[in-house]
Amino acid sequence: MAAVDAGTVRRMTDTLFIERGLKSPGSTRFWGLLVLAAVIASAGVVGDSTATVIGAMIVAPLMTPILGSALALVLADRSQVVRCVLLTLAGAVTVIAIGMLLGWIAAPPDGFASNGQVTARISPRLIDLLAALATGTVGAFALVRADISDTLPGVAIAISLVPPLAVTGLLVTVGRYHDASEAALLFTTNVAAIVATGTVVFLVYGVRGAAQECGLPVAQFHGRTLAAVGVVVLLIAVPLTTGSISVARDRLLAADARPVAEHWAVSGKWQIASVEARNGVVVIGVLGLPPQPAPTALRTALDRAGMGDADLELHLVGGRTHWCPADGDTCTVRDSAAG
Known part of the structure; x- marks a missing residue:
């Protein structure tokens, strides 16, 4: 060279x-x-x-x-x-x-x-x-x-x-x-x-x-200059590694939640538009005509499937959003812009 x-x-x-x-x-x-x-x-x-x-x-x-x-x-x-x-x-x-x-x-x-x-x-x-x-x-x-x-x-x-x-x-x-x-x-x-x-x-x-x-x-x-640059890169790698683990966990959570959500939606002839997880929160989009299936039923189904520690954010047609916290049996309605 x-x-x-x-x-x-x-x-x-x-x-x-x-x-x-x-x-x-x-x-x-x-x-x-x-x-x-x-x-x-x-x-x-x-x-x-x-x-x-x-x-x-x-x-x-x-x-x-x-x-x-x-x-x-x-x-x-x-x-x-x-x-x-x-x-x-x-x-x-x-x-x-x-x-x-x-x-x-x-x-x-x-x-x-x-x-x-x-x-x-x-x-x-x-x-x-x-x-x-x-x-x-x-x-x-x-x-x-x-x-x-x-x-x-x-x-x-x-x-x-x-x-x-x-x-x-x-x-x-x-x-x-x-x-x-x-x-x-x-x-x-x-x-x-x-x-x-x-x-x-x-x-x-x-x-x-x-x-x-x-x-x-x-x-x-000085060699310490090069060492300092390397240390900075390693320090940045720590939160990135944590982020990689978090993303992997979210993907697994979304994959586990999808069949549960689809089974829940069938009862009301609704359609699951999307299932994803964000920082441990299951976010599900649902399309369909009234009457809507009960969000609390989905919360219960997720709990039974071993996802009781994950919050649920359910987006329904018309812009309504239901928030169902982990380890709870009730859901609250809030504006979708707040989610």
Whole structure:
């Protein structure tokens, strides 16, 4: 594997280190594209449009300061590390704020409960970290190898940065704070993966030596820096592992609940539209004409099938929602938007 030359390092620093000053070309480009990407992503999520969200991924410039953080760590340039981290944090807050603004304007009555773009970003799992590590490696590899730089648009699509932040802002406006934190965790996972893989790739390709050749300031690199990056990745892996286990449990719970729900619905000639589980809560959608089957009968059937510790949320045609708590024999009616 050939090390990078001085010209490549100079190109990398020019690309990743945004100039100081809000009126500088790099800053105006970064903030202009970021605001537009945030609007596109938020609008795409509200409209549940995958194509629009992908467009926001391509436009979003957040990967620049994130990979810049990795390069600054390798060069042991403390001032650039601080600047890149602050740019990343400020950019993230900006996207969340724009998401909140659009959420206040266009949040649907169901609080994004049926939105596929939201659902895809509120259950981060360990597999998301593995995918982010692989994608971050490709992104760093494309920077040190000019001959494969045309893969960067694919990297932008594969690693989700702006959409999870937009989802975070949108969910805050409808009071879904736990789900908002899960979307923020997905963003944090991707950031940590980019920094970790970028640091390793830049070290492997001898960026430090090439930087010294072209006169860039290079301080002493400590092994504890690499260890700290690894620790951050491991810490993020903990909630992702927990999330993976939770998702697996929910899938098993939904699979167990479906035949029980179908047997219950047959008595009233109703049809089960959907059966899923969310964080241990069985959520069932039912279609049919009055009279409706008794929700308490379904609650009892689930209890008998060994699911007495799972709450039940039953959505009936007409927008009515029945909430049947675990270890209870009564169900309450509430507005579906509150679920």
